[in-house]
Amino acid sequence: MGLKIGKWVILVVLFCSMRVAAEPLNHQVWDELLQSHVVVLHSGRATQVDYASLAQERERLSAYLTQLGGVSQNQFDSWPKSEQLAFLINAYNAWTVELILRHYPSIESVRDLGSWFSSPWKQEFIPLLGATRSLDDIEHNLIRGSNRYNEPRIHFAVNCASIGCPALLPEAYTGTALEMQLDRATRSFLSDSTRNRLRGDELQVSKIFKWYGEDFERPWQGAHSLESFLALYQQELNLSEIDVARLLNGDIDIEFLDYDWGLNQAQ
DSSP states (O other): OOOHHHHHHHHHHHHHHHHHHHHHOOOOOHHHHHHEEEEEEEEEEEEOOOOHHHGHHHHHHHHHHHHHOOOOOHHHHHHHHHHHHHHHHHHHHHHHHHHHHTTTOOOOOOGOOSSSOOOGGOOOOOOOOOOEHHHHHHIIIIISTTTSSOGGGGTSSSOOOOSSOOOOSSSOOOOOTHHHHHHHHHHHTTTOTTEEEEEEEEEOOTHHHHHHGGTTTSSSBBBBBBHHHTTTTTEEETOOOHHHHHHHHHEEEEEEEEOOOOOBBBO
16 A cells, blocks of 8 residues: 555656646746837837846846756756747847847947857857857757757847847747747738838848748748748738739749848937
């Protein structure tokens, strides 16, 4: 009898431990910081960050970054993929903001923080999932290179603190809202005619689509090429049915616009 009770106790403890491990990180602090310090422009198609006011809450940001760093690889792996991806997007964005604040207001572009030998995205300063990582490591290895997610829309969610970037969402990404948030971020970016527009026989789009072209060529939602991905957003790009047919037929050239690396600071 005692042996049976002991086994049940062990099973209960293991079950409780699994439930605790599966609990996703609470991103409330990051959510509140974004709501307070991100300025929304043009109906959400662009945003600016009030770095000056955010610097006054540096302790709260540091506390959130410590939370991120406290997540183990085992805990991360126990989460659903949506929670994992939301975590990585938030980590990338929060650490980018922290990098800017370390040098603000003496910089005009995130690229000012690099050198001939090392870009700001290759600097290893981020304690995350048991290793010291760079922003490139988060984006290109943990997100894009992991083969876990196959999600091209992350390029409209991670923010490089530049005017040319898709808007920094004024809220934290969460696993439960991730699909809706990625969809909104993508549609908002593609509807911004300063960065994506049809001009005659040219569809002029952000250079993001050039840098990460391979991500838009993988099968996703019925698309299997950059042209077919863009065709999914016909309304946002203001394309007629004839325009879409011409795009898919190769009768519309895709051109990539210059990227604005100016700091996305509130004016």
